[in-house]
Amino acid sequence: MRQLLLNKAINLFKSETTQVGVLLMFAGTAGSFLNFAYHFVIGRMLGPADYAALVALISVLATVSAPMGVSQALLSDVTARLLVLDGKGQIRQFLRRFVGALGLLAIVVMGAIALASGQISQFMNLTSRAPVFVLALTLGPALILPALSGSLQGWQDFQGMSIAGLIGPVMRLTAGAGLVWLGFGVSGALGGFLVSGLVVAGFTAFLLARRLIDVPPQPSAVTLKELIQFSLQVALATLAFAALTNTDVVFARHFFPAEQAGHYSAAATLGKIVLFLPGPVATLMFPKASARHAAGASRTSML
Numbered sequence: 683m684r685q686l687l688l689n690k691a692i693n694l695f696k697s698e699t700t701q702v703g704v705l706l707m708f709a710g711t712a713g714s715f716l717n718f719a720y721h722f723v724i725g726r727m728l729g730p731a732d733y734a735a736l737v738a739l740i741s742v743l744a745t746v747s748a749p750m751g752v753s754q755a756l757l758s759d760v761t762a763r764l765l766v767l768d769g770k771g772q773i774r775q776f777l778r779r780f781v782g783a784l785g786l787l788a789i790v791v792m793g794a795i796a797l798a799s800g801q802i803s804q805f806m807n808l809t810s811r812a813p814v815f816v817l818a819l820t821l822g823p824a825l826i827l828p829a830l831s832g833s834l835q836g837w838q839d840f841q842g843m844s845i846a847g848l849i850g851p852v853m854r855l856t857a858g859a860g861l862v863w864l865g866f867g868v869s870g871a872l873g874g875f876l877v878s879g880l881v882v883a884g885f886t887a888f889l890l891a892r893r894l895i896d897v898p899p900q901p902s903a904v905t906l907k908e909l910i911q912f913s914l915q916v917a918l919a920t921l922a923f924a925a926l927t928n929t930d931v932v933f934a935r936h937f938f939p940a941e942q943a944g945h946y947s948a949a950a951t952l953g954k955i956v957l958f959l960p961g962p963v964a965t966l967m968f969p970k971a972s973a974r975h976a977a978g979a980s981r982t983s984m985l
Contacts, residue, residue: 761836
């Protein structure tokens with residue numbers, strides 16, 4: 683009996699799914715540690731008052747970009763299904779148009795945030811509009827990156843996703859700390875998000891380009907009705923989760939004294955880490971389930 687259980691355990695760890703799961707779990711854990719290191723280092727460099735302002739701005743960034751979780755799930759599902767149906771040309775066409783539309787949306791959102799910088803800075807009790815302008819710039823890659831990551835997820839390139847998942851926090855920490863050290867304060871700390879977003883988006887686009895550059899584009903078979911139905915469901919769930927986990931620090935910054943808001947922001951950031959630990963499981967299973975559905979196979983056995 684013991685030998686049977688041992689053999690099953692060995693076979694389990696030899697499976698590709700388990701190995702990929704361990705890789706994603708390692709990358710996710712390392713990324714969470716680096717994110718914590720970012721907040722710890724930047725918090726010590728800025729002090730409680732400025733750190734509270736930074737966390738409030740990060741919460742706005744997370745809430746505004748949260749609906750883009752729809753694009754990641756959508757591109758992952760579409761890419762996985764079209765790969766089963768040998769539709770690489772359709773993937774290229776769909777991805778190009780979708781990212782182009784997101785680029786236009788990003789310009790509109792960035793412009794709106796910049797125009798409202800005075801009101802936003804006043805509501806958050808900021809002494810300068812500069813951090814809000816940096817926030818507006820950061821939203822550009824933040825709105826486009828999920829679509830690129832989703833397509834990479836649909837390809838089941840989990841190694842590339844793991845590397846990207848490590849590059850982002852490393853760049854955020856080094857760039858953010860460096861800019862704060864140079865004297866840019868809250869704007870510099872938030873600039874770490876801008877730098878990491880641009881680098882990761884470029885890296886992810888490169889990985890996708892290697893797969894699609896020689897593939898001629900073809901009209902996509904995905905219907906508008908399918909896109910709307912899928913998007914509405916994911917958008918509602920994603921936005922609700924983002925609002926639940928981010929709006930508290932924004933109101934804390936508005937209503938609490940600066941130092942108290944800083945202490946609350948630090949505690950809230952630490953408390954939210956556990957919420958993202960199951961993420962690698964969903965990252966691994968979602969495109970596999972979509973591919974099985976497209977192939978007409980049962981998805982129940984995956985559980």
